[in-house]
Amino acid sequence: MVMRISRPMKRAGTKNEQFKKRVPTALLPLLRGKKLSIYLPETTAPDSATYMVTVTLGDMITFSLGAPVSRLAKVRHAAALGHVEAFLDAAQRGPEDLSHMDITSLLGEIHKALLAQYEADPPARHKIVVDDGVEEWSELSEWQDMITDAEEGIRTLTPQGRAAAVARVSRIVDLDAFLSARALVLSEKSYRDLVEGLPATLRRVAETLAQRSHGNYATDPYAAQYPQWKAKTTAARRSTDEYVKTFDDLFDRWKAADKRAASTISTWRGYLARFTKFVGHDDPHRVERADALRWKDALIAEGLKKISTTYLAALNTLYRFGLRDSETTGINRNPFEGVKAPQKAVAGTRRLPFTRPEVALILSAARKETLAHLRWIPWLQAQTGSRVAEIAQLWAADSFPWVSVRSLVARAFS
Incomplete structure (x- = not known):
């Protein structure tokens, strides 16, 4: 069982939060020196674009979350933890044998990823001056040279030759990072099959990009030849089953983790029931900041007192707990953060001391x-x-x- 780290870590010399997790000792011989790529969300929005972080594996998996203490850092940490645990779980299960169709669909994923990266602005051709005059140069011609070298390495039919082939085209595609980003650890045979199919795929990409560089954006003739990649169910996806489903679920987890007096539990459960009735549903993931603000206004309209330190404080505490343990609760934002109900006491209504x-x-x-x-x-x-x-x-x-x-x-x- 992979141990969890529940929250981002601090690092001296930077305000940004850090992701840090130890690689299980038993996996070090298999993983040391390999690259792990992780896609992190750029914002806290559910449909946020992502960016890739790549690290070389050693005793620890450590990298910056690119944000100081914030909700964004927690969301990125949750995304990273889910992927890292899926990758380590795959490594613990052992190298995976893929069918010919799976290998072909993976090559299709490489084809698709490279086109998405380059086709909007394909490698251009340039005129360069040499001793004998002017020659045309294109980065795609460099690609062709790399692919040819990779094919020669593969023809040796040796592990060393395949390793040299992968290294030669690493400027085009980092195969280890590509596989780790999909939480895949391949058997020797499947890895060999993937490497042997790589040059042909890269030549197809280069051909299509050459057409794009001349203004031809017709449908890619090769895309339909690849079967759709169907990712295996990973620990990262299975973990969603652990997420809180209802307000009562969130409340019960908080109650178990944060011991409070029985009177507090009873009172706060009442606050939660009032809010559930107010929003008209029982899903803590659907609550928006606008819901918290509307509820605050409704409580003020009722003439209630000490709203910030009672009703709002209870919900804020529950969501802060959920956000703190977002890897298991699935809570990725706190809609009650900063929501207050400033209420000044009316002159003459405060309790007076005894004479x-x-x-x-x-x-x-x-x-x-x-x-x-x-x-x-x-x-x-x-x-x-x-x-x-x-x-x-x-x-x-x-x-x-x-x-x-x-x-x-x-x-x-x-």
């Missing part, structure tokens, strides 16, 4: 009481400045920093 005569009256009345709680609590409050709830839950064996409860009782009734 000395009022204090004397209360304590005198307490001395006459025969029930223990009515007799002792007011005097212990006067001795300590504590609230009723704080005194009422004390035991005789409890003590304040400076004196025991028994001593206070003795002093109060001496």
Whole structure:
């Protein structure tokens, strides 16, 4: 079982959060030195564009999340963790044998990815001056040379020759990074088959890009020849089954992780029930900031007090918990972040302190009481400045920093 890191890490010398995870010792001989590529979201939007981070594997997988402490850093960390765990799970299962159709569809993925990267602005042809005059040069001609060299390496039918072939075309496509980005660890046979099919695929890409460079953007004649790649179900996808589905699910996870008094749990569950009824659904993932703001306004309209420290604080705490453990809860934003209900107290409505005569009256009345709680609590409050709830839950064996409860009782009734 792969261990999780629940949150981004700090690194000295930078404000950006870091992703850091140890590679299991048993996998180091297989993975050390290989490249791992991960696609991270550029924003927190569900349909955000992505960018690729590539790292060389060693004892630790470490890279920058490209953002300081923020929701974006947490979202990127969750995306990275899901992919890293899927990749490590694939490595733990062992190298995978793919069918001929799977290999062909993977080559199609390479074809499609390279066209998407280059066809909008294909490698152009340039005129360069040499000793004998002017010659035409294109990066695509460099590609052709690399592909030819790769074919020669593959014809040796040796692992060394295939490794040299992969290295030669790495400027066009980094095969290890391509496979790791899809959480694939191939068997020796499948890797060999993929490498042997690579030059022909790259020649097709170069041919299509050459047409694009001359303004021909007709349908790519090779795209339909590749079967659709069907990714295997990975741990990253299976983990979505663990995500919270309802508000009660989120609340129960928070309750188990963050021990609170029974009164707080009961009260907050009531706040949550009111909000669920207000938004009209039971899905915490669908809540937007606009929903939080509308609820705040509705509570103010009801004339309720201390909204920020009660209703809003409860929901804010639940979402902050969900965001903190986003890898397992699936919560990737906190719609209650920064939502407050400033409510100034009306002049003359605050509680006033007791006057000395009022204090004397209360304590005198307490001395006459025969029930223990009515007799002792007011005097212990006067001795300590504590609230009723704080005194009422004390035991005789409890003590304040400076004196025991028994001593206070003795002093109060001496």
